[in-house]
Amino acid sequence: MPTCAVAFDIDHTLAIDNKIERIALLRLLCRIDREGGTLLGTLDEETTAIDALLERQRAGACEIDEAVQRFVYDRGITDAGAYVADFRAIVLSLVDHIVVPLPGVPRMLRELRAAGIVTAVLSNGWSPLQQRKATRAGFDGPVLASADIGASKPDARAFAALVERLGVRGDCTWYVGDDPIADVAGARAAGLRAAWFNAEGQRYPDGVTPPDAEVKDVDGVLRLASLIEVR
Template sequence: MTTPPIKAVLFDLDDTLWPLDAVIKRAENTLYEWLAIHAPGVTQRFTQDGLRALRADLLPTDPRYRYDLWALRHATLTRACEECGEDTARMLQAMAVFSEARNAVTPFDDVASGLASLGHRHLLGSVSNGFADLQAIGLAHHFRASFAARQFGSAKPDPAIFLAACEALGVAPGETLYVGDDPLLDVAGARNAGLQAGWMNRFGRTLPDHIVPAAQFTTLHDIDRWLRQPA
């Protein structure tokens, strides 16, 4: 069976377009410092690890938390305030502090030029389980459609969010390449939705044997070169 030509490229965001771990650590530190000033009872009772444990405890209590990480973090802070007698209303401001720090990402060096090059020949979109703000980050103009699990109401690897992005771009799943770093959420998820799946391996990781992407990449320029190959 002949593989149809790729008309669109969809991207994961975290650890595909920018590294995430250091960003989350910095954002959590910034939030904790804010809490120490504005809700000191929380930091007197909970360490950062304690807040992470509370978040893990809350995760299975509401199906929404599986796809809305903002809501999960806000619920965690609210519960911590309730246990400490702090003002829960201030946690919206706390989440604004966290979100600003969470959006202070530094894209990999190839991202700006790679997206610009790919965008000349293909429709571009994004599908993410996180709640990064592409407008705040400065990359939104590259994408015709961007889907975040929080707004959509389901998360990868649910086929629905991949298919919705394809529909928004006006392309068939088989005409779409999805690129992400997570073997299960991104590669297997996209394949199960009928898309072609590329694995972005920026950190020298190893794929499980049962995960077979259409191609492996380390930069966006690798994607551009792969797409330019003769059929």
């Protein structure tokens, strides 16, 4: 059995996606307009509506396909199937152009690999988008997406799926992420060690389970990995 592991969130931990799904929905608006649908407002208003829809979807209100269907129905198009496929294709075509790894991430991943540390990604999102983002960040290990697991962080079932995939005890595993609730509190509640990735110098929110460690860059993650002890 491997002795230790480091697992990661993707967005704002390994890479920035620059609102790739918002861009794809804005591209769908052009098709909706062309095919007889009704836009709901100005471009600013549409962007605000898109952000609200995606925020609800990421919080677990629905799957991404359902969110896209709703987006299309709300603008007067009843046959949404082709739009859903179009949305997925647009997003995936944009990954290599828009998703940017955080500084030093590919090097950090190479160093973890060279040290024989088991790694994985657990991310709220859909396949294959999260896999493509991880690849773009230089990660070539297993990627678990919430849509495939059937549970989103901070749900303990998501972390249980991660621990099972890693094959490493939770207390020998660091989970690194930027979201205090989904990543830090979720990982700790599931028995993992939680590292808060705080590249932007934020203040940790009051009343949320604190992390076991705070790191501000990839070298901080590498230091964490060297500290894992086998109990």
